[in-house]
Amino acid sequence: MGIVSVQNLTKSYDGGFTALKGVSLEIEEGEIIALLGPNGAGKTTLISTICGITRPTSGTVTVGGYDIITAYRGARNLVGLVPQEISLEPFEKVINTVRFSRGLFGKGKDDAYLEKLLRQLSLWDKKDSKVMTLSGGMKRRVLIAKALSHEPRVLFLDEPTAGVDVELRKDMWQIVSELKQAGVTIILTTHYIEEAEAIADRIGVINKGEILLIEDKDALMARMGQKHLRIDLTEPLTEVPKSLAKQGLTLATGGHGLIYTFDANAERTGIARILAEVHKAGLQLADLQTQQSSLEDIFVDLVKETA
Amino acid sequence: MNFQAIKAIYFNEMARFFRTLMQSFISPVISTSLYFVVFGAAIGSRIDEVEGISYGSFIVPGLIMLSVMTQATTNASFGIYFPKFIGTIYEMLSAPVSFLEITIGYVGAAATKALFIGFVILGTAFAFVDLSIAHPFAMLAFLVLTCLSFSLLGFIIGIWAQNFEQLQLIPLLIITPLVFLGGSFYSISMLPPVWQIITMFNPVVYLISGFRWAFFGTSDVSIVLSLGAITLFTGLCLAVIWWIFRTGWRIRQ
Ligand SMILES: Nc1ncnc2c1ncn2[C@@H]1O[C@H](COP(=O)(O)OP(=O)(O)OP(=O)(O)O)[C@@H](O)[C@H]1O
Numbered sequence A: 001m002g003i004v005s006v007q008n009l010t011k012s013y014d015g016g017f018t019a020l021k022g023v024s025l026e027i028e029e030g031e032i033i034a035l036l037g038p039n040g041a042g043k044t045t046l047i048s049t050i051c052g053i054t055r056p057t058s059g060t061v062t063v064g065g066y067d068i069i070t071a072y073r074g075a076r077n078l079v080g081l082v083p084q085e086i087s088l089e090p091f092e093k094v095i096n097t098v099r100f101s102r103g104l105f106g107k108g109k110d111d112a113y114l115e116k117l118l119r120q121l122s123l124w125d126k127k128d129s130k131v132m133t134l135s136g137g138m139k140r141r142v143l144i145a146k147a148l149s150h151e152p153r154v155l156f157l158d159e160p161t162a163g164v165d166v167e168l169r170k171d172m173w174q175i176v177s178e179l180k181q182a183g184v185t186i187i188l189t190t191h192y193i194e195e196a197e198a199i200a201d202r203i204g205v206i207n208k209g210e211i212l213l214i215e216d217k218d219a220l221m222a223r224m225g226q227k228h229l230r231i232d233l234t235e236p237l238t239e240v241p242k243s244l245a246k247q248g249l250t251l252a253t254g255g256h257g258l259i260y261t262f263d264a265n266a267e268r269t270g271i272a273r274i275l276a277e278v279h280k281a282g283l284q285l286a287d288l289q290t291q292q293s294s295l296e297d298i299f300v301d302l303v304k305e306t307a
Numbered sequence B: 001m002n003f004q005a006i007k008a009i010y011f012n013e014m015a016r017f018f019r020t021l022m023q024s025f026i027s028p029v030i031s032t033s034l035y036f037v038v039f040g041a042a043i044g045s046r047i048d049e050v051e052g053i054s055y056g057s058f059i060v061p062g063l064i065m066l067s068v069m070t071q072a073t074t075n076a077s078f079g080i081y082f083p084k085f086i087g088t089i090y091e092m093l094s095a096p097v098s099f100l101e102i103t104i105g106y107v108g109a110a111a112t113k114a115l116f117i118g119f120v121i122l123g124t125a126f127a128f129v130d131l132s133i134a135h136p137f138a139m140l141a142f143l144v145l146t147c148l149s150f151s152l153l154g155f156i157i158g159i160w161a162q163n164f165e166q167l168q169l170i171p172l173l174i175i176t177p178l179v180f181l182g183g184s185f186y187s188i189s190m191l192p193p194v195w196q197i198i199t200m201f202n203p204v205v206y207l208i209s210g211f212r213w214a215f216f217g218t219s220d221v222s223i224v225l226s227l228g229a230i231t232l233f234t235g236l237c238l239a240v241i242w243w244i245f246r247t248g249w250r251i252r253q
């Protein structure tokens, strides 16, 4: 069993809306999982339920072997949560709000650890500032500091880089990878596919309350990746010759090339046949290139299928 | 028990109080002084004595009760409503704390503040009138119990409230009238007989009467009845809170 184990979790809100429809998920210690999904997919609901903010309607969740309902103290001791919305007490000093979090999780005072943490998050020189005087990116880092204040083994980051500039996003990725080095298990949600691609070990796609897939990032990209063959021509075309159109080729923008899409893992890719057809049609090749489809394409296709 | 968490919540709440310590101190002093000027001096000069006690002294227990009850209620209701309102409650809900610990932290802090204000008013009263306290321990016990029970009530209101209007509604609409009509400024025996009966349905009457007994040794209703009333009230609040914990009502979806 993983450090976080979710079995047949469903969640219906009071209004009757079912936000999670039987989600099962095993998260191994030390890995980074990115959850992707469109708005309203149920990502926040899933995280909130595991963390104890909303009650599950049915199903079981354990963290470190502790059931989140019957042994909630054991489970919650292990978990840190950075919520999607920035919610902080505006008049509180940074250091005090972080100390408060640590106390709330039952940990005794440890100013040395908190100093290290705030330095790591570049917040040390802001420790005596009131929260309301910080920028949005700093506030988000305060939330991270609060979540890490009690040294959790599992960290949930709900859209940590939403509305964050490129530089801070890279910083955030750095922080995540440092935490991983320290052995923290990380579950994050994001709308940025390149983010999942960049930092996750495994990727889950969730839509309409169901996990559509959860897989090793590399395996996923290899398994599901489509490849595009681009044939550059010496003379531009205005339309695809009939014999080639039949093979599914399309015109690249500008007419200087043709594009053929194929499954990279298929036994026959059909490339040889296409090239023969191109030759037969009397077209002059200038260049050839193939391109692997990105995670983004995979994601869009998956979500479209369930729409 | 997660004592660290109780401590964290309690001191976090108290920190807000200390940030505005001067306000917390000055406003009860001023309002109490005003009451003494208006009720004690102006009206009191016409009503010599009530039950053998000078009018100025007679109103002290009621005055303290009035402030302590409203302060306890508003402090506790605001204390738990605020994190709900700004969203920081998420942290409490995801922390390894039980609702009991959350309640002890918030209610304890609100009661402490109310108790502090009660003492400030008592101190101010000594400056205006001659006062001796017949049963100091009973006085203290009543005061502490009132602070606690009304903080519990405020805590419930704070959880129940979904906007600021609702948050202010109960103290404004219920507690203040009940306290004013509960014999803060007069003895029940001064009312016409019909009203004497109606008044008996006002729970605050028992509290003020008991509290006044602790000061002067005389009361409108028996001290046993007063103690019973405050115990019942505290028990009722505890039962409601226990139910809230069980169901996660208005806290956990
Ligand atoms: N408190 C609530 N009461 C009723 N319905 C809710 C509540 N919170 C969320 N929902 C519904 O549950 C569904 C999933 O919401 P959730 O916040 O989990 O989505 P999400 O995947 O986090 O989306 P986003 O990417 O926009 O953050 C949505 O349809 C939402 O409207």
Ligand SMILES: [Mg+2]
Binding pocket: A043, A044, A045, A084, A158
């Ligand atoms: Mg969300």
